[in-house]
Amino acid sequence: MFGFWKTWKALQARGIMGINRRNADYVLKYNKRSLYPIVDDKIITKERAIAAGIHVPEMYGIISTEKEIDKLxxxxxxxxxxVIKPAQGAGGDGILVIADRFEGRYRTVSGKIISHEEIEHQISSILTGLYSLGGHRDRALIEYRVVxxxxxxxxxxxxxxxxxxIVLMGYPVMAMLRxxxxxxxxxxxxxxxxxGVGxxxxxxxTLRGTWLNNIITKHPDTTNAVDGVQLPNWDGFMKLAAGCYxxxxxxxxxxxxVLDQEKGPLILELNARPGLNIQIANDCGLTLRTHAVEARLEELKAAGVTETAEERVRFAQEMFGHIPPVEG
Ligand SMILES: Nc1ncnc2c1ncn2[C@@H]1O[C@H](COP(=O)(O)OP(=O)(O)O)[C@@H](O)[C@H]1O
Ligand SMILES: [Mg+2]
Structure with a gap:
């Protein structure tokens, strides 16, 4: 606990963003209430993404009522x-990732064998709102399992x-691999x-990792180093994220x-209240970066211009890279 506190203190000196500042200066200021359903409902996000030509895991079907469970x-x-998930879920709750069939039953990705009835029961719980924000009735989404x-x-x-x-007004400001x-x-x-790995x-x-609020360098299960890994398609991910604005x-x-073995980079979901732990994984506060973007926006506004997704990505890479890009 002490180690974590020390880290947090050190980060504060480097512009760490706390929950109050995030809510008041960013979430409330930049996220229009009326647009929340687009990100809070994964079915709507998916439909929007498809319309914009952005790749997402394919949707196999939607179940909205008890009666429709028969359609499974x-x-x-x-x-x-x-994969079965609550359209308005969060934090990974209520998601069922089925990897295989096994003698009339199903095998989840973590090896648990479950029956058809158990899946139906799970869907029924989703519909009643067990996993949805605010406990509202929800829909179950059945989609492609990413490999x-x-x-x-x-x-x-x-x-x-x-x-x-994390993307501010179309500018990527910080990234994390989970x-x-x-x-x-x-x-x-x-x-x-x-x-979480910065x-x-x-x-x-990749930079260093954090696990349950401790700083780590190796994966606890595979014991391999989590830092120094080159993520493929990086510019593609940056552009994809910038374009979500x-x-x-x-x-x-x-x-x-996510990076699918066959389908490449896909958008899984968008979040209007992204967590703050990303700062620990990056050993860097968000505030200095968000301020830099806000200064950039002021500058562009004064000049009467806006930037394309490519230009915004370039700005972010030049400003926020841990390792300065090589000239020429
Ligand atoms: N289609 C999918 N295929 C494989 N794994 C998935 C899929 N969708 C979600 N997951 C796993 O579940 C996690 C949470 O899913 P996500 O859609 O982000 O919902 P939540 O809002 O609950 O975080 C993902 O980070 C991923 O590890
Ligand atoms: Mg998620």
Whole structure:
């Protein structure tokens, strides 16, 4: 606990953003209330992304009522792997990642065998709002199961790692790779026990990791180093994240992406209240960076110009890279 406190104190000196500042100066200021449904409902996010030509895991079907649970078999078809999740869920709760079939039952990504009835029961819980924000009635979304790129094999335990980039007014400001562990049950959510690893915005090289608020350098399950890993397709991820501003209109978001073995970078979800732990994983506060972006916006406004997603990515890489880019 002491180590964590010391880290937090040291970060504060480097412009760490606390929850009050995040809410008042960023979430409230840049995120229009009326646009929240676009990010708070994963089905709406998906529809928007598809319309904008942004790749997402394919949607197999939606179940909105108890009666429609009968449609499950039809939606799954002959597939042996798929994902069921609450459209308005958060923090990885209520998500079922099915990796295989086993003698009339299903096998989850963490090896648990479950029956068809158990899946139906899970869907029913989703519909009643057990996992939704504010406990409202919800819909269940059935989608393609992402198979992570081989690059993550040595530093991830089951499930799918995701890449989170915080984006302010279309400018990427900080990135983190989240790695599932045995504890997190194949999900990449930090409070389920996944590891957060900082990522250098300029190069896509991983920095150090944090696990349950401790600083780590090795994955606890695979024992391989989590730092110094080159994420493939880095500029692609940066551009994808920057473009999500145009997609949803919210000015301060966390963009969660995955790298599928076959389909490449995909958007998993957008978050209007992204967590602050990303600062520990990057050993750097958000405030200095968000202020730099705000200064840039002022400058552009005075000149009467705006920047494209490519230009915004270039600005972020030049300003916020841990390792300065090589000239020429
Ligand atoms: N289609 C999918 N295929 C494989 N794993 C998934 C899929 N969707 C989600 N997951 C796993 O579950 C985690 C949480 O999913 P996400 O859609 O981000 O919901 P939440 O809002 O609950 O965080 C992801 O980080 C990933 O590890
Ligand atoms: Mg998520």
């Amino acid at each position: 078999d039809e939606i799954i078809g002959g597939r042996s792997d798929f 992570p790129d081989q690059i993550f094999k040595s530093i991830s335990y089951e499930g799918v790692p995701d890449i989170r980039i 790695l599932p562990t045995r504890q997190s049950g194949g999900k990449a959510n930090l409070h389920q026990g996944a590891i 990522v250098d915005l300029a190069t896509g090289l 145009e997609l949803c209109g919210l000015g301060y978001i966390g963009v969660d992406m």
